[in-house]
Amino acid sequence: MFSTFQSKVFQSNNVSVCFNHENKAVTQRQFVSDVNRLLAKYSPGTAPTSVVLYSTNTYKFAVSLMALTLRGCTVILPPNGQPETLKALLQQTPCFLGDSELVEPLGIDFINIENLPEQPGFFPLAQLVWPKEGNLVFYTSGSTGKAKPIVKSWQTINKELSILSSSYALKCMPMFIASVSHQHIYGLLFRLLWPLSTGHVVDTDLLHYPEHIAAKLKGAKQVVLISSPAQLKRLRADNVLIEQKSHLQWIFSSGGPLANEDAVSLFSQLNKPITQVFGSTETGGIAYRQVTSLENVSSWQPFSGIKMSVGTNDRLLLNSPLVNHKDYPLDDRGLVLKSGQFKLLGRLDRIIKLEE
Template identity: 40%
Template sequence: MTKAALNQRDICFYINEHTVRFNQFSADISRARLAIAQSDADSVLLFHQSSYDFAVGFFALALEGRHIVMPPNAQQQTLMYIAPQCQATLGDIKVDGLDAIDTNGATSNNSSNSSNSSNSSNNDSAVSVEVLLSRADLFTLLACQITFFTSGSTGQHKPIVKQFSQLNCEVDVLIKTFSQRLAATQLLVSTVSHQHIYGLLFKLLLPLKSGLAIVNDTFEYPEHINQCLGNDDRQTALLISSPAHLKRLSLDNVLIAKKAQLQGVFSSGGPLPFTIAQDLFTQLGQAPIEVFGSTETGGIAWRQCQQSSPSAWRVFPDISYRVMAETAQLILTSPYIAGDDYVTEDRVEWIDSQHFTMLGRADRTIKHEEKRINLDHMERCLQQHEFVNEVRVIVLNGAKKQVLAAVIELTDVGKIQLQQQHKKSLNDSFKQHLLGEFERICLPKKWRYPDMMAFNSQGKLVMKELEKLFD
């Protein structure tokens, strides 16, 4: 996209219904850079609840060539685990032993007059920085690294280092792939955090580079999105979301009245059940665009299930793949990954060079009672039962042997059955259902039925929370 095209849409953010135009965003970045320039920290821990304040800090750090370290949350245990890798913090967090870069006053509610440089009156050395003149200037070739952390849903947070150039490349591919939707859209609203790679790419970098205005809030409830979109059908929007939020939306879809305004709904962070995609297609006239990828790999493929059966996954441009013969594992060559032939833990079935079908996770195939069991397969089987809304099968390590356990969020019909029958009768019903695919010795021995599954902010189930149900 040309600089002229990027400048056509001058509003970058909406904060509490107030507009922030690019010249103010640029001036706020410049002021933050002046504060950062006073710090000797090479690696900075960046966390902001506000997407706008985060974006100001992110680009200020990137333009100053600092290593940006992004904690997935602001929990003290998480911050203490990550802190040894950093020399300073920026944002809504304080960590003992790390200097806090003070950018108070870096963001302003008043637009600034554009100029070629910004000077700090408190800086004796008269440091100056170049003011950004357009959105395109945000995406110049920056020698900057960003460290993300995996969600920690199955264990300790794992650091993943990316180059800004890799993220920029991925944004360009997303713009190319979804160009028509982006061109027809004015607003971007989101239910996901910018502190993870999906949120950073789709909630901030993609709209900033493609010319959209970002609603600063991270929405928890669909009713608030409904209010945000208002009653003007000309106000078009993209919704960036996760399976957990979309599942709740499908149960009571207050956005049906706004479907003419929605140019697209994106989902990532975990698998979206096909039944939910079908429900949303019926309600909104479009199924969510599902994006398959990970922190390690970036985006791999996408699909939109608008037929009577699940669609195949289509790989993004510039990505090639092959399938490991022995295990059916997906092997990638991607510009978002250093080196060739990255072996994932995802099992796929080859269709052609651009399409594949998902078979589940290789790392969820276990040896249990001398039998090989794929837990994804067992979950898919249980998901077909009319009583099952959401399911997760886990392995509990007992004193003498491992035990399979199932955690099931019941449908309304299933909840009625649980109230009317003994829990053992419900357990037996699910066991009988599984016997069509699995030997009896392979079936779960323990069953729990929480009112709702415990998803984290990225829509992922947290293993420790599931295990607590069996304490």
């Protein structure tokens, strides 16, 4: 599937728009050119084995991610830009790319790849090949509450992108807007890689307030909104999107549970169901549902190729093409129905998520 659109999406002579960055259209030609500029900083023989990548600028992040991956680097993605987080990760590798102003005050030696001179004899890419090899390293809190590294291969990332593309139909070339960060697996997949890999437009602004979302809807015919439960709960209380609700094609929520009351209320206000996605950094996406009625709350529908079962103490067991282990145990209790759908009955651990 991915080989089908690689040549279509990333031709350097293609003038199609792939980003809306700072309210300006960025063409595929410009994106390929910017990736080439960064690739010219190091040849394959001099590229570092791993790099810490942190940038709040989604376009800069996308250029950096593609260039690092195509040079064979393992990309380490900090969950935030806090000094303690960056300092700990830069003890693993001295190489950094992104918002260097966050790293400079830390008083540690690091290599800012962006400042390296161009390597002689560099030949620019005529088109950008979609990554197939290499790893991304995410950091997430597990059942202990302590951040731990989760390594995801590009083969696994691409499998999940294929699942997303086949699960949700996109019509009329929608623009993807988001109120979640690309530094986490949900934001990376849904707001950046999915639209980028399928030739849709990525809006690079991080939308913190409903008014900012409303402004985006006014300027776009069709929009896919990538959000979180906490942000949607606040939207429900004062929904400024109602006038532009016809522009919303999909609304996604993940990162934590969305209250049924919030989901139903938003459906009533916007005439569009909230598509909730259940999963984790470790497992990838597992299932989805749309709750539109409190009288008949929808069960979770596993994505294609995913099967659930129940083990001891009602623990849910996962079999997924995104996970190497058979009967992978989740930290959730559940009930699996004859249809293959399932209901969640609560957590087995004592971890809760505040604001995702």
